Amino acid sequence: MPLDAARSGFAPPLSLRDVAVDAPDGRALLRVGALDIGPGEAVGIRGPSGAGKTTLLHVMAGLIRPARGAVRWGDTDLATLDEAARDAFRRRSLGLIFQDFLLFEELSPLGNAAVAAAWAPAAERPEIRARAAGLLDRLGVPPGARGVSGFSGGERQRVAAARALAADPAAVLADEPTASLDRASADRLVGDLLALARERGRTVIAVSHDAAVIAAMDRVIEVADGAVVAAGAA
């Protein structure tokens, strides 16, 4: 199972086959014939605005169930799972980072990073909190601050990165993680994120317009007009 694989140090491979996502009005939003991402790979997704990059990332995360096709993480096909099962898969196996951080302003950095403990089984909560605290420490964020509202963009995104990794997921999916950051903060975040993921053999998939982010990945996937048009080296 994905979680067991993740805990033992192996991220499951991701494979998309004949995936089709349509808008409610029937318009095609995304078409993917075949796309494979290996365990522990760092993959960038780039393309023009509106090309379908975020939709592709949401399909990979199970936030959107495609009308057709298969989205397999190892043996698990997200396209066949209902919403509750996809939620369960996501909380066990995936970590998400968003463009504008999406932190809970009312929670402390540690409260944000360890938010998954709130719905985790009681036995796993101390472990998640301890890992979140360790990640914040490693990323240079003071965990005990009262809230995150006074934090800089870079600090916020580092809290978000700690949150994505706190449950020790098999893969981290990031949507424009550096879009709101200055160059130095962006470089630091990407460096830290890739280092942490590689240490544990985790897969990283990042949608980005940022050439430096894309360059830091193992390979890049090009998306245009709702279709994957190329998948090659970064």
Add this chain to the structure above:
Amino acid sequence: MTALGDLWAALPAAAQDALLLAALLSPAPVLAALLLRGLSVGGLTGALLWRFRRTNLLFAALMALSVGLGAAVIAQERALRQGAARAADAFDVIVAAPGDRLRLMLAAVYLDPADAPLLRGEALARLQADSQIDLLAPLAFGDSHAGAPVVGSTAAFVAHLSGPLAEGRVFAAEDEAVAGARAPVAVGYSFTPAHGHGPLAETDAHDGVSLRVVGRMAPTGTPWDKAIVTPVEAVWNTHGLANGHAPGVDRIGPPFDPDYFPGTPAFVIHAQELWRAYAVQARHDRGDMMAFFPGAELARLNALVGDVRQAMSLMATLTQALVAAGVMAGLAALARLFGRRFALLRALGAPRRFVLAAMWSYAVALVGAGCLAGLGVGWLSARLLSALVEARTDLALAPALGWPELHLVAGFFSLTCLLALLPGLAAYRRDVPSDLRETA
């Protein structure tokens, strides 16, 4: 069903009320157990409550005000009813000339000024001959002093009404008087009664008459606390009437001589046993006299205004329902404001039940705080209302939040707990990618 019904009927009233309260409150713990099982929403809910503390305080305060006023109105109505009934306790039977019983009851028990035809000597003779009457006291109204009614009666009536005096002694002469516990005169004070009541009272009508206060009654919690009681002979003399005794008889109090009895608007009768009171009432409620139980008249009055009472209860309940609807509308708006947070939680893998539980516990914390504070507001409002009513009626009221108010608040709380599922369910069903995108 019958066995259960019998069991229920056999329970003491307090146990029935407590069980009803528990039943009314039961949805909240049941829902909490179902929704919060295995989740730890307290940190997030607490942080959200703190973050929006001003709005939350306003919410809770409005709820507390509404809940409190609803409870206070019901508590106050009950306190007034009980206070009025207590005031009539000392008046077993009232005998008067045929007329409006309710009017006479208000005049005798609550000292509400009224003109009434007088009972004459024949009536007195029949009543004095009745061996089942333990206390027969004429009441003579019409005068006042410093806003306090001056009522003529007997020393035995004063003792019956007050029990042991708080100060001084009962009057023993025609020119003496006993003050009610809150009457605006001190022991030793002398005064001339005015004829009539209120602003139209004629202060010089009884010039030359002087009454001296020789005692003060213990508090009775009735309008009699503000009255000044004099020997009934003093009232008759003051008005230039015979004093109830044959010439040469130099005493006050019963028995009175029917031939020299100038008349009285009402007699108060007390009989030691209830059955005797019923017998006396039945015997004298005929012909040129009416005899009635003030308690029965009060019950009739309560029955007449019963619909008003029910309307008040209904209004209080409807108000709570409207407040609940308002709270839910506010929470629905808040749920939309929280849309991005909830979408984020879902994106991070939180089960849908977690989102529902977070929204529900947030709402229930607000409603619970509002209800608890509402009980405090209700208690305080009932006290304030009672003080106002006491000042106006001189009835001693004992306002307290009772079971009906607790049931009302518990019902409101549980209804709101159930309604609080709606904004949570609405959040539960929202599309996560849309919320993440639209509000980003």
